[in-house]
Amino acid sequence: MFILLINTPALSQEKIIAKELTKKEIRSLKREKAFEKQKIEYKNRGLNAWGVNENAPNLVMAIREHLGSARIDPQRGLVIIRQSESFSNAEKYPLWVIDGQQFNSPPNSISLQNIREVKVYESLSETNRWGQQGRAGVIEIITLNLGN
Structure with missing residues (x-):
């Protein structure tokens, strides 16, 4: 008392x-x-404070928590956010933007411990600023390196 x-x-x-x-x-x-x-x-869930599995074998598996309903292509290990509906032979894998640099596939050189933010853009209005490169979706990753 x-x-x-x-x-x-x-x-x-x-x-x-x-x-x-x-x-x-x-x-x-x-x-x-x-x-x-x-x-x-x-x-x-065994993830770090930013939702990244630092012990994952690759970048795609490390950020799986952020991918939501996206599928992973089992043959190539790449993410499929949404199929491009414009052309049947159009790219179906998203654009990766790491600290402002664009990649067509997940880069192997990124340190999983340095990832601080992951954003997945799916809709056409969200991916519009990347033009045709972003038509299948965009995965943007901000790392600790950008903040320094």
Whole structure:
């Protein structure tokens, strides 16, 4: 009971401080809290804080968590986000954009430990900025190297 009385003023003090925060600061705190929650969920699945399997044999398997409903071509080990409907012989594999550099297939030289963000663009409106190269989807990866 005595501990409860000591903690009560501290809790009410936190509420007063929270009311003095700006909307921007509150949004930032919510994002941090959501990131912490996501980190715990990823850790329970054997992934690092950014949802990457650092022990995976290749880049595609390392970012599998971010690929959603995308399929993996079993013969080539490549991702198929969506089939291009324009031409039957059109490229069916997505464009890879690593720190702004474009690749037609997943690069082998990327360090899985350095991946900090993975974005998968599927719709035509999302991939429009890459033109014809992005017609089968785009996988954008931001690494620790870009932040430095």
